[in-house]
Structure formats: C-alpha cells, structure tokens
Amino acid sequence: xxxxxxxxxxxxxxxxxxxxxxxxxxxxxxxxxxxxxxxxxxxxxxxxxxxxxxxxxxxxxxxxxxxxxxxxxxxxxxxxxxxxxxxxxxxxxxxxxxxxxxxxxxxxxxxxxxxxxxxxxxxxxxxxxxxxxxxxxxxxxxxxxxxxxxxxxxxxxxxxxxxxxxxxxxxxxxxxxxxxxxxxxxxxxxxxxxxxxxxxxxxxxxxxx
Numbered sequence: 148x149x150x151x152x153x154x155x156x157x158x159x160x161x162x163x164x165x166x167x168x169x170x171x172x173x174x175x176x177x178x179x180x181x182x183x184x185x186x187x188x189x190x191x192x193x194x195x196x197x198x199x200x201x202x203x204x205x206x207x208x209x210x211x212x213x214x215x216x217x218x219x220x221x222x223x224x225x226x227x228x229x230x231x232x233x234x235x236x237x238x239x240x241x242x243x244x245x246x247x248x249x250x251x252x253x254x255x256x257x258x259x260x261x262x263x264x265x266x267x268x269x270x271x272x273x274x275x276x277x278x279x280x281x282x283x284x285x286x287x288x289x290x291x292x293x294x295x296x297x298x299x300x301x302x303x304x305x306x307x308x309x310x311x312x313x314x315x316x317x318x319x320x321x322x323x324x325x326x327x328x329x330x331x332x333x334x335x336x337x338x339x340x341x342x343x344x345x346x347x348x349x350x351x352x353x354x355x356x
Contacts, residue, residue, distance in 0.1 A: 149244065185204065186199055186201055196221050200212060201213040222267075228262060228304065229259065229302075234255055238251060252294075264311065265346050270347045270349050274318060281318070284312060296333075306347065
C-alpha cells in the first residue's frame with residue numbers, strides 16, 4: 148500500500164514484500180546475500196511456501212527484513228490468484244522508492260489487500276490491514292472498481308473481497324460509490340460457492356487449512 152499513504156514511512160511494518168518471477172529466484176537470492184542479507188532457518192518444501200525471508204542483521208539485531216515472493220501467497224488456493232506478469236502489465240511507478248521501483252495498479256493492490264489478510268492471517272481483524280483497504284478503495288475510479296470486481300469474480304474471491312470492503316466501511320466509513328455498493332456481487336445475501344470462503348472460518352485448524 149506504499150503509494151496510498153501520505154506518509155508511508157510512518158506506516159508500521161515488519162518486512163517488505165518483493166515479488167519476482169519464479170525463474171529468477173536463484174538470482175534474487177544471490178543478490179540479497181551480496182547486499183548483506185541472510186536467510187534465517189525456515190520451513191522449506193516446494194508446495195509449502197512460495198517465499199523466502201532475508202534479514203539484515205547489525206550487531207545481532209535484525210534491522211530490515213525482505214520477504215521474497217515468487218507467488219503472491221503460500222496456500223495453494225491463493226498461490227496463483229495473480230501472476231507476476233499480470234501485475235507487471237498494469238503496474239505503476241513508485242518514485243518515492245526509486246526510479247525503477249514499481250508496484251501493483253490500484254485495482255490489483257485492493258484485491259491483494261483483501262486476499263492477503265485472509266490467505267495468510269486467518270481473517271484477522273487487524274486495523275492496519277483494514278485501513279490499507281480503506282485508503283486504496285477510497286481512491287479507486289469507476290473503471291478501476293469495474294476491474295476489481297471482475298477480477299474478484301473471475302478468481303472466485305468475491306466473498307473474501309466483500310468481507311474486506313465491509314470491514315473498511317464499518318471501521319473507517321470507506322466511501323463506496325453508490326453504483327458499486329448496489330452491485331449484486333457485493334450483496335451479503337448472495338451466497339457464493341467459492342472454495343476460498345472457507346478461509347474465513349477462523350476456528351479451522353492449521354492442518355485443515
């Protein structure tokens with residue numbers, strides 16, 4: 148959500164997420180190691196995790212952490228919900244991070260913000276993630292809302308995206324355009340047969356997930 152904050156440097160974060168194509172993972176690894184980052188011990192397995200952690204340690208203290216992703220999420224159901232190529236095709240510059248820095252378009256950023264808190268964090272109602280959704284949604288233009296809803300529907304993530312938007316409206320009075328709010332796809336009375344919806348059941352055991 149970096150471009151959506153007036154002062155993004157003030158937003159607390161534990162790490163920075165960096166997405167690369169799967170085929171450049173090895174190059175990205177050597178680049179991080181060459182810059183002084185080290186991977187801590189973590190669970191491995193080709194189908195277990197689609198990310199690697201790199202830490203910059205100074206005097207025994209971790210001062211910076213990079214999450215290197217080659218897919219957008221670890222759970223299989225979410226891992227290919229958006230590809231690097233899709234994100235890159237509509238990505239935009241982030242001048243504050245440097246002349247070559249790029250990030251997701253606003254519709255993709257909103258979609259990822261809604262999906263991330265469920266895919267990786269069991270639908271945790273952490274306000275900072277809900278505020279991310281609020282800021283991004285507040286700036287979407289009409290055409291961008293159309294892109295977002297079509298993406299959520301096509302990838303069978305409408306229930307999850309609807310949940311994220313409802314939380315943003317509840318906690319931050321996020322302004323949703325009337326035409327969007329009236330869209331039947333966002334109606335809570337619409338029961339959708341989406342496999343991803345089971346991830347909203349916070350009492351499910353990790354093994355079940």
